[in-house]
Amino acid sequence: MILSRLSVSVVAVLCSVTLLVAKELAADVNRLVGVSQIDITPDYPVRLTGYGSRREEASKVEQRLRAKALAFGSDAEGPAVLVTVDNLGVPASMRTEVLRRVATQSKLQSERFTISSSHTHCAPMLLGLAPNIFSMDIPAEHLPAIERYTRELTDKLEQVILAALANRKPARLHWGIGKVGFAANRRSFPIKPVDHDLPVLRITNPNGDVRGILTGYACHCTTLSSNFFHADWAGSAQLALEREFPGAIALTAIGCGADQNPAPRSTLELVTQHGEALAKEAKRLVNEKLTPVNGALVCRTKNIELAYSKLPTREEWQAIADGKSGGVYHAKKNLARLDRGEKLPTKLPYLVQTWSFGNELAMVFLPGEVVVDYSLRLKHEFDRTRLWVNGYSNDVPCYIPSKRVLDEGGYEGGGAMIYFDRPTKFAGDVEDRIIKAVHELMPKGFLAK
Ligand SMILES: [Zn+2]
Incomplete structure (x- = not known):
């Protein structure tokens, strides 16, 4: 009796799910999509980056690191590739080299290529990214492993992109926006904005099988700080989604989470908890009615420059170098540059x-550690129901403060610039320069009504 009642209710649930799927507008299957992944966990000891306090090489693998790629479109229309990678940040120099290699073997062009770094703080250091994070030179015995990993990651990003391009086949795209609440504003100032949106892009075979799930969330991957390899909440979320949808590849892009930390944080239990929370909400969306994505993909870029505020004079650099602040190493480096007759940069190149x-659906990709004010402003000026904003994209040159955060100061407002080897904080128009470029690129139909 109990069994048969159960069967009836199971059948009823199945019917309602079928009805739900039937009601959803089906996306066109004429789009080609490829999905791929590659393991990027080193099998040798190497220094991690993200925190200045860890000074020994890591070798323990607590969770494997991965890079993943989504390839959209045929060669005739020009393919587009989105890569996600478990690292603090892939520098622009590596993106350029990967693109150069892939472009010799495909029709991939810069506008249609984007790399999103997860910003996990438990992945190897790369050459060219936050070089001053330890406020000292990397010891000579630690350099070969960092150089080796930088070379190997470049090779593997090339491989994972080529695999996604080779894997392109007819697929349907749908998307929607959910909510997850574990990101908390981490700054010690009274105004504490957050962005808890969870955009989800679902890639299915024409028969409905889920092949890929791209999610985005505005939060630092800093649940953990131990000296082991781990992809933090983004990795845990991907593993949970891949468990729920066997055969699918899950990817995570990071939003404007520069001033957002996971809360609470610091244990392996909590990193699993955050990953599962994200995956639960993404799973709900994947199984629900989503919006079809049928339109042609238009990709645009604009190279702009972000001006720094007035640089210190030689005397001011000398005073910092003679002092006891955290800026001594940075000041000495810049004094050495001046002694060699070099000019210090007055602006930062920035790719919007x-x-x-x-x-x-419109996606914005911004380089660097972009504070949450940017996504909130863009979601106000454009139609937030059709907008997906990503930070940590294509380069991670430093923090990108809003005008408010710049004026408030603190770590994200300018204090962290020394770790990225930037000469000083940004000038007051940094936010307006970036927002203006987004407006120039974005089709006008996405403006807020
Ligand atoms: Zn950060």
Whole structure:
């Protein structure tokens, strides 16, 4: 009796799910999509980056690191590739080299190529990214492993992109926006904005099998700080989704989470908890009615420059170098540059990128550790129901403060610039320069009504 009642209720549930799927508008299957992944966990000891306090090489693997790629479109229309990678940040120099290699073997062009770093703080250091994080030179005995990993990651990013391009086949795209609450504003100032949106892009075979799930969330991957390899909550979320959807590859892009930390944090139990929370909400969306994405993909980039505020004079550099602040190493480096007759940069090159799928979905990709004010402002000026904003994209040159955060000061407002080897904080117009470039790139149909 109990069994048969159960069967009836199971059948009823199945019917309602079928009805739900039937009601959803089906996306066109004429789009080609490829999905791939590659293991990027080193099998040798290497220094991690993200925290200045860890000074020994890591060798323990607590969770494997991965890079993943999504390839959209045929060669005739020009393929587009989105890569996610478990690292603090892939520098622009590595993106350029990967693109150069892939472009010799495919029709991939810069506008249609984006790399999103997860910003996990438990992955190897790369050459060219936050070189001053330890406030000292890397010891000579630690350099070969960092150089080796930088070379190997470049090779593996090339491989994972080529694999996604080779894997392209007819697919349907759908997307929607959910909510997850574990990101908390970490700054000790009274205004504490957050962005808890969880955009989800679902890639299915024409028969409905889930092949890929791309999620985005505005939060630091800093649940953990131990000296082992781990992809933090982004990795745990991907593993949970891949468990729920066997055969699918899950990817995580990071939003404007520069001033957001996971809360609470610091244990392996908590990193699993955050990953499972994200995966639970993403699973709910994947199984629900989502918006079809049928429009042609238009990709645009604009190279702009972000001006620094007035640079210190030689005397001011000398005073910092003679002092006891955390800026001594940075000041000495810059004094040495001046002694060699070098000019210190007065601006930072910055690549703003937008991808729009018809009038259904627009994505913004911004380099660096972008504070949450940017996504909140863009979601106010553009239609937030059709917008997906990513930070940590294509380069991670430093923190990117808003005008408010710049004026408030603190770590994200300018204090962290020394760790990225930037000469000083940004000038007051940094936010307006970036927002203006997004407006220039974005199709006008996405403006807020
Ligand atoms: Zn950070």
